[in-house]
Amino acid sequence: MVLTKVIRQLPASLVLILICVSSFCWWYYNLENSSLYPLFFNATILVLSSMVLVFAIVKNIPFQYHKIDVLVLVYLLYSIISTCINSAYNVQYNQYDVYNYICYLFIYFIVRVLIPNFLSINHALCLLLAIALVICAQFITHKNILIINSGLLAGYLCALIPMSIILFERKKHRQNFIISLGLILLLVAILITDSRTAIITLIGTAFIYFGSKVKSRNRIWFAGLVLILVAGLSVFLYFKRPESFNGRILIWKIAFSIPKGSNFLFGKGIGYVDRQFNKHQENYFATGNRNLSEQQLADDTHAVFNEPLRILIETGLIGLVILTYLLFYVYRTGLIYDDQAQVFLKLSITSILIFGLCSYPFQSYTISSLFYILIAIFAGLNKKDQKVLPFRVGIYVSLFICGGYFLFVVSKTIYATKQWVNAKQLNWQYSEAKAWNIYNNQNNVLRYNGNFLADYGQKLNVSGYHKEAKTVLNSALVQHYSVANLLNAGYNEELMLNFKQAEQFYLNACYTMPKMISPRYYLFNLYVKNGLKKKAIEQALIILNAPIKVPSKEVDEMRNAVAKYLIDNG
Numbered sequence: 001m002v003l004t005k006v007i008r009q010l011p012a013s014l015v016l017i018l019i020c021v022s023s024f025c026w027w028y029y030n031l032e033n034s035s036l037y038p039l040f041f042n043a044t045i046l047v048l049s050s051m052v053l054v055f056a057i058v059k060n061i062p063f064q065y066h067k068i069d070v071l072v073l074v075y076l077l078y079s080i081i082s083t084c085i086n087s088a089y090n091v092q093y094n095q096y097d098v099y100n101y102i103c104y105l106f107i108y109f110i111v112r113v114l115i116p117n118f119l120s121i122n123h124a125l126c127l128l129l130a131i132a133l134v135i136c137a138q139f140i141t142h143k144n145i146l147i148i149n150s151g152l153l154a155g156y157l158c159a160l161i162p163m164s165i166i167l168f169e170r171k172k173h174r175q176n177f178i179i180s181l182g183l184i185l186l187l188v189a190i191l192i193t194d195s196r197t198a199i200i201t202l203i204g205t206a207f208i209y210f211g212s213k214v215k216s217r218n219r220i221w222f223a224g225l226v227l228i229l230v231a232g233l234s235v236f237l238y239f240k241r242p243e244s245f246n247g248r249i250l251i252w253k254i255a256f257s258i259p260k261g262s263n264f265l266f267g268k269g270i271g272y273v274d275r276q277f278n279k280h281q282e283n284y285f286a287t288g289n290r291n292l293s294e295q296q297l298a299d300d301t302h303a304v305f306n307e308p309l310r311i312l313i314e315t316g317l318i319g320l321v322i323l324t325y326l327l328f329y330v331y332r333t334g335l336i337y338d339d340q341a342q343v344f345l346k347l348s349i350t351s352i353l354i355f356g357l358c359s360y361p362f363q364s365y366t367i368s369s370l371f372y373i374l375i376a377i378f379a380g381l382n383k384k385d386q387k388v389l390p391f392r393v394g395i396y397v398s399l400f401i402c403g404g405y406f407l408f409v410v411s412k413t414i415y416a417t418k419q420w421v422n423a424k425q426l427n428w429q430y431s432e433a434k435a436w437n438i439y440n441n442q443n444n445v446l447r448y449n450g451n452f453l454a455d456y457g458q459k460l461n462v463s464g465y466h467k468e469a470k471t472v473l474n475s476a477l478v479q480h481y482s483v484a485n486l487l488n489a490g491y492n493e494e495l496m497l498n499f500k501q502a503e504q505f506y507l508n509a510c511y512t513m514p515k516m517i518s519p520r521y522y523l524f525n526l527y528v529k530n531g532l533k534k535k536a537i538e539q540a541l542i543i544l545n546a547p548i549k550v551p552s553k554e555v556d557e558m559r560n561a562v563a564k565y566l567i568d569n570g
Contacts, residue, residue, distance in 0.1 A: 038096055039414045041365045042103050046407040049106040052113050053400045061113065063389040068379040069112065071326040072372065076105050078322060079315050083269040095448055097271035100365060102406060104372050109399070111376035152364045154198035155355040157186045159370055162205060162347035166340060196240070201355045203233065205347050212343075247297045248305045248358065251277075254284045255304040258313050267316030274302045274363065275450070278512050279481040286511040295514035296547060300482055303363055307356030310363075327353070330378060345378045416445035420452055450479030454488065461492045470496070483509045487522055494526060502526055515546055521558045524565075533569060540566050 055061070080101050164186075167179050190198050207226050214222045238245050258268070258280055268276075278301060285295065304310050311320050331346060352361055352371050361367040389395075423438035439456055446452040453476035460469035473489040490505030503526060509519035520543050527536035540562040548555055 038100060038365060039410055039417060042099050042410045043407060043414060045103040045106050045110075045369075046403050046410065048110055049403045050400060050407070052110050053396050053403070056113055057393060057396050057400075063113070063395075064380075064386050065112075065389055066379045066382055066386055068326065068329055068375065068382070069108075071322070071329060072108055072375060072379075073105070075319065075322045075326055076101050076108075079270055079319055082266050082315055082319065083271075086266065086269040097269075099406065099410065100368075101270060104368060106403060107369050108372045108376045111373050112380060115377060115380045149364075150193035151195045151197065151359060152361065152367060154190045154193040154195035155201065155352070155359055155361045156364070156367050156370065157190050158198050158201045158205070158351045158355060159348045159367070159374070161186055161202070162209075162344045162351060163374065166344045196244075197355055197358045200230075200233065200358070201351050204230075204354045205351045208350060209343075209347055243297065246293065247299065250294050250297050251301060251304055252306060252309065254280050255306070255309050255313065257284070259316070263316065264312075265316045265318055267312070267314045267319055270314050272314050273304055273310050275479055276481050277301050277304065278483075282481075282508055282512040285514055286508075290514075296549065298513050298515065300513065303360035305358055305360060307353075307360065307362050310360065326375075330375065339381075342378060342381055345374055345381070349374050349378070413445055413449075416442040417449070417452075420446060420455075424455065447475070448479065450476055453479055454485055457492070458488050461488065461495065466492055466496045481512075483513050483516060483519060486512065487519060490522060494529075499526070499530055515549055517543055517546065517548070517555050517558055520546070521562070524562060528565065537566065537569065 056063075080098055083098060161183060164179060164183055168176050190202070207229075211222055211226070255273075255277070281298060281301060284290070285298065304313070308320065311323060315323075327349075330349065349371065352367060352374075355361050362371070419438050419442050423435045423442075426435045439459065442452070443456065453472055457469045457472035457476055460466075460472060469492045470489070473485065473492055476485045477489060486505050486509040490502045490509065493502035493505060503523070506519055506523040506526060509516075510523065513519065520539050524536055524539040524543065527533075527539060543562045544559060544566075
């Protein structure tokens with residue numbers, strides 16, 4: 001069998017190159033359109049999984065599994081199943097998040113098969129470090145630096161630093177020098193991001209490592225020193241940017257009110273925070289007179305900046321307990337009795353967990369992937385409780401078929417998304433019929449894509465198809481409850497002469513971000529058009545007296561128009 005021989009002789013470096021290229025794409029491919037980002041992530045993982053499955057079938061590789069593997073499988077499957085049976089809202093709106101979690105399962109499987117059979121641990125770690133260096137170089141030299149989420153990048157790099165130390169070897173001065181340069185570049189990139197959470201993560205991880213080396217009789221003094229340093233650093237970082245810290249306190253206050261009843265046990269489904277947190281923020285400001293500082297801090301929020309709290313909201317107490325038990329099993333031996341590789345892998349995992357206390361690393365595909373990769377490598381190192389699942393072609397073939405099916409679905413979605421992007425770029429004055437044809441044809445595939453729904457609904461509204469726009473915009477609000485979608489839905493109702501519905505949408509937008517000028521301006525214009533002079537003046541005064549959070553030409557034009565109205569109707 002010539003094909004079998006070729007496959008057997010394929011170097012593992014081919015897989016390494018593909019993983020490296022795909023990781024690069026996750027961060028930088030087509031960042032202008034966030035809808036393509038998760039799709040390329042999913043497609044890349046599924047292609048790599050298919051390759052690894054072919055290797056495993058050809059070489060008759062049995063699967064070695066550990067209790068950690070079982071716990072990872074249970075947690076990810078529980079998250080998927082709880083989302084599918086959850087009644088919070090239609091599971092089809094969660095389909096992209098479900099695909100991501102399925103891909104995390106495949107990522108874990110890839111690493112668990114590759115490490116013991118095709119790659120050494122040092123090769124895998126070198127690959128991850130190389131990816132980080134490529135990202136750092138792009139981050140430092142990128143002209144459009146603001147399009148990169150610098151905070152999440154810092155968290156990603158923080159997790160790679162402890163792991164990279166494993167690569168240092170005695171008497172290999174050239175290798176150690178290159179690795180040292182790489183670590184310096186990582187640290188420089190972290191400092192450039194100006195992420196306070198990343199700095200706390202680095203210091204916290206270092207203290208945990210050195211604390212494990214301190215003799216037991218001195219640990220109380222060491223703990224006291226750590227507390228003093230952490231308190232001092234926290235005060236310094238707070239005064240450096242107090243509005244950011246206070247904003248997170250506000251987000252946590254709102255988030256703690258979300259898990260209730262059955263949702264406390266089973267959660268509201270993965271991706272719920274990203275889609276619907278603003279709805280709870282709206283309720284928070286609508287049901288009470290909150291102070292002005294909180295109103296000024298409120299923003300368009302898609303994260304709770306605390307991963308345990310997010311996991312509690314989305315997967316419930318059961319999901320949080322499963323993940324806690326998984327981490328307990330990883331850390332059960334501490335840092336004293338492990339070998340060097342296990343210690344620094346644990347520290348890399350620890351850095352992600354520390355970063356997650358004040359940020360949202362598990363809402364990043366790259367950091368989530370790294371988390372499962374690190375746990376998979378650690379599970380491969382732990383030989384104590386390893387068991388071998390005899391080679392069964394049927395299992396691998398079933399996984400290959402499942403991966404192939406999901407790859408087909410994702411590929412179809414990628415094609416539809418590209419068609420939609422092309423339609424947006426058309427000159428509608430000359431190609432309106434062609435653009436509408438694309439939008440209508442791709443609606444069936446992209447009907448659960450929030451960005452597509454918002455754009456499609458707005459196009460329908462502008463073109464006068466208000467009834468159709470109403471349905472699409474309501475679906476967009478389920479996908480992402482944002483001020484922009486509320487204003488679009490309200491304006492559509494206004495054009496349909498539905499005053500009450502339009503007013504309610506505008507009021508909801510005002511409550512979602514109380515100090516944002518544009519929702520108040522929409523409401524002001526609605527009252528002016530309907531001759532409600534008293535209400536119009538009330539909104540006009542709010543607009544003129546509200547502090548400006550982000551100065552802009554549009555805000556100045558709104559305030560000038562309002563001031564002119566007050567003068568004319570004074």
